[in-house]
Amino acid sequence: MRLHQVPIGQKVKILEFQHRGIFLKLLEMGLLPDTIIEVLGKAPLGDPIYIAVHQTFVALRKSEAQNIVVQIIV
Amino acid sequence: MKLALIGNPNAGKSSLFNQLTGLNQKVANFTGVTVEKKTGTFSLPNQSKAYITDLPGTYSLYPKSADEQVVLDFLLNPQNPEKPDAILVVIDASNLQRNLLLFSEVQSLGFPTILVLNMIDIAQKSGWEIDTQKLAERLQSPVVCTNSRSGEGIEKLKEKILDLEKNQPNIPHTILQTYAPFENILQEIAQKYQLPNTYWANLYLHHYEKLYFLTESDKQFFQKLELKNNFQALPLQTDETLERFRKIEKIIAETTQKHEKAYNPQSITRKIDKILLHPLYGYSSFLMVLLLIFTAIFRWAEIPMEWIEKGTAILQTFFRENLPNHFLTNLWTEGILAGIGSVVTFVPQIALLFGFIAVLEETGYMTRVMIMMDKIMRKFGLNGKSVVPLISGAACAIPAIMATRNIDNPKERLITTLVVPLISCSARLPIYTVMIALVIPDKMLWGFLHYQALALLVMYLLGLLTAMLAAKVLSRFLPFLGNDYFIVEMPTYKMPRWKNVLITIYEKVKTFVFDAGKVIVVISLILWALASYGWGDSLEKAENSIKKSYPTLSEEELAPLISSAKLEASFAGNLGKALEPIIQPLGFDWKIGISLITSFAAREVFVATMSVIYGLGNEGNEQSVRQKMASEINPQTGKPVYSTAVGFSLMVFYAFAMQCMSTFAIVWKETRSWKYPLGQLVFFNLLAYLASYITYTILK
Structure with missing residues (x-):
């Protein structure tokens, strides 16, 4: 599953990144493989989305979120 | 002692800077770029002066924007006159893992460091227990806890700075597995440029294309090295980052404990965001905020602006009456005083707009504005934050253009600056009203639409549409790159620190008056x-001919006719x-x-x-x-x-x-x-x- 498909309120684990270009930026923001993140909501127009990572909130566009492969955790 | 302040965005860096320097600060630009550079001074406990540069917020030494590039140029340039003797790395204590990445990179460069654990109160409240002594040992760097909102820990920080000045610290040597295959060429670079260590050389090799202080022949040298040794920057950067995070994780596990606590600083923010980013409530509250800002710079500012205009007029009359009728008197009253008056009239608008913007930034709401407007604004090559300057532009372009500073992406900032003057400002209103009243009938269309009001609306829409269109065209043709991604940290909501708001207003007004002024x-x-x-005595001639043509008129009646003739001549x-x-x-x-x-x-x-x-x-x-x-x-x-x-x-x-x-x-x-x-x-x-x-x- 890709991050942009995850429903709001769902917790997921990051598996891998598809696109090398923004990989580094995401790492620096704390989105490491195996990190557990939660999709918190969407901007009023549906894009960008925002997520909780460790102690912070990060907003990113759907076009970026679709490069992040995640797994739903229960 | 020269210091630099570095840290992630939202780590409370600028508050700490304000706590240290108070009003002893100067705003300028970094060489060659329009990135704001704040410098300031403060006294150490032994009364010696420390000089400090506030560097733009960055997540690492691998820059993704012009703001972040500045940090790298500042640190790496051997000729930098402000090259710091030590670096204060400010980090958000409740997010050690991510923040320590930048610290570890700065330390690898060989600078003496002080790790400032800021917002320590929030970290403690949310259950983090940090063994600072052990952390200092493991990181081999002094550690200070501060709360830059209250000013707690600032004196302690100054003491640690003094310690660094007195005793040369031992700087740990970092060895990164990632670069082991390249050790030889990094040594070669370090020797050629007399760099302190191989990590410094490594950053040269990663960034040579963009380092402004390197010459063309330097760049060719690096390019050859890169090709010969198959040095692939991007994969190496990610490997390095992952390697650093593994080390950081270990250190955190040894030095901190997380207790489950009822207090979660995020929970309030989550609740507020449910409202402020809601499709309906979100936009309507944003609209209210914009309306408030607009009313302030359009209406409230009018009152002090009138005082300033009247004050200037009083001064002009005073000098005209008390000084001899001479060219210099005219130059002073009609030229210089009038000019200064027109500079000062902008102060109320600038102060009000920046008061609001500072509050929006301080509370964390500005990031939400970016998120709400991103989808619309990006279609025009603009930033979500461009909305504030564009709306303010309808009152006045001057404060609006100054407000573009808050847009981090330089390309989007430049485009906003360039198109704002197309928005119809309040100074166009007198022209519009005079001309509309002159040529548009005072009648109703279909019984309820006023023709004159419609014409005014058309003029405003014309300006707005042209501005957006121009932005779209510029974003296609402006020849430099911005980010093509949007990954933004959203700070938690906070009460604004009024001291910071006041400092922002003071700085903005000061630079406007003395710079653009x-x-x-x-x-x-x-x-x-x-x-x-005019040429020769053409003005006198004009005056005399009017006097001759109307011999019967009194001096008072003649005056307007004379000024008309003089202006024509x-x-x-x-x-x-x-x-x-x-x-x-x-x-x-x-x-x-x-x-x-x-x-x-x-x-x-x-x-x-x-x-x-x-x-x-x-x-x-x-x-x-x-x-x-x-x-x-x-x-x-x-x-x-x-x-x-x-x-x-x-x-x-x-x-x-x-x-x-x-x-x-x-x-x-x-x-x-x-x-x-x-x-x-x-x-x-x-x-x-x-x-x-x-x-x-x-x-x-």
Whole structure:
């Protein structure tokens, strides 16, 4: 599953990144493989989305979120 | 002692800077770029002075934007006169893992460091227990806990800085597995450039293309090395980052404990975001915020602005009456004082707008604005944050252009700066109202739509649409790159720190008055000279001929007629007449020509100049000017000069033309280049000419 498909309120684990270009930026923001993140909501127009990572909130566009492969955790 | 302050965005870096330096700070730009550089001084416990530079917020030493690139240039440039003796790395104590990445990179460069664990109160409240002593041992760097909101820990920090100055610290040598295969070439670079260590050499190799202090031959040298050794920057950067995070994770596990606590600083923010990012409540609350800002700079600012105008007038009269009637007196009262007055009138608007913007930034709401507007604004090559300058531009372009500073992406910032003057500002309103009243009937369409109101709406929409269109075109053709991604950290909501708000207002007003102010005063002096002097004794002749023609009139009745004749005989008058053949296709005569020249001071001057030309003196109000203009008959056609075609042509001209010296000055100040304001002047005026020509031709 890709991050942009995850429903709001769902917790997921990051598996891998598809696109090398923004990989580094995401790492620096704390989105490491195996990190557990939660999709918190969407901007009023549906894009960008925002997520909780460790102690912070990060907003990113759907076009970026679709490069992040995640797994739903229960 | 020279220091640099570095840290992630939202780590409380600027608050800490304000706590350390108070008002002893200066704002300038970093060399060659329009990235704000704050420097300041403060006293250490032994009374010696420390000099500190606040570097832009960054997540790592692998820059993704111009702001972040500045950090790298600053740290790596061996010729940097402010090269720090030590670096304070400010980190958010409740997010150690991510924040320590930057710390570990800075430390690898070999700088003495102090790790500042900021917002320690929030970290403790949310259950983090940090063994700072052990952390200092493991990181081999002094550690200080601070709360930059309350000022707690600042004295302790100053003591640690003094310790560093007294005792040269041992700087740990980091070895990274990632670069083991490249050890030889990194040694070679370090030797060639006499660098302190191989990590420094490594950053040269990663970033040589963008480091401004390297020469072309240096760059060729690096390029060859890169190709020969198959050095692939991006994968190495990610490997390095992952390696650092593994080390950081270990250190955190050894030095911190997380207790489950009821207090979660995030939970309130989550709840607020549910409302403020809600499709309906989100936009309506944002609209209210914009309305409030707009009312403030449009209405509230008017009151102090009036005081300033009156104050200037009182001063002018005072000096005119008490100084001898001399060229220097005129220069002082009509030229310099008037110029300074027109600079100071902007202060209330700037102060109010930046008060609001500082509060929006401080509370964390500005990031939400970015998120809400991103989808719409990105279509035009603009940033979500561009909304605030664009809306403020409807009151005045000067504070609006200054507000573009808050846009981090330099390309989006430049585009916003360039298109803001197209938004119809309040100075265009007097021209619009005079012309609309002159040429649009005071009637209703379908019984409820006022024609005049509709015409005004059309003018405002015209400005807005052109601005958005121009942004779209510029984003295609501007030849430099911005980020093509949007990954933004959202700070938790906080109460604004009023001290920071006040410092922001003070700094903005100060730089405007002393920076853009001097350009405004010089231009207004030139305009004053053009309108007050003419060739030889042409002005005297004009005065005498009026006196001769109206021998029966009293001096009071003569005065407005004389000023009209004088203006016509002045350099500005000559220029206006010389302009006539050029502006005739737009339906303008030499009288409008003169007003076009004088109203470069500010658009609303148009009405005052028309009043003088029509012999109504300086005090002619909008209504009397309008009546005079309405009765003006073209001697060739026998019809009124101000037809609907001329009226619209003139309004369209003012909608587009860069008829404002202060906008010119502020664009120069913000872009640090004459290229952009001159480009706007030429391009907007050509656009205005063309649009007026089309309007006039169609409506004629």
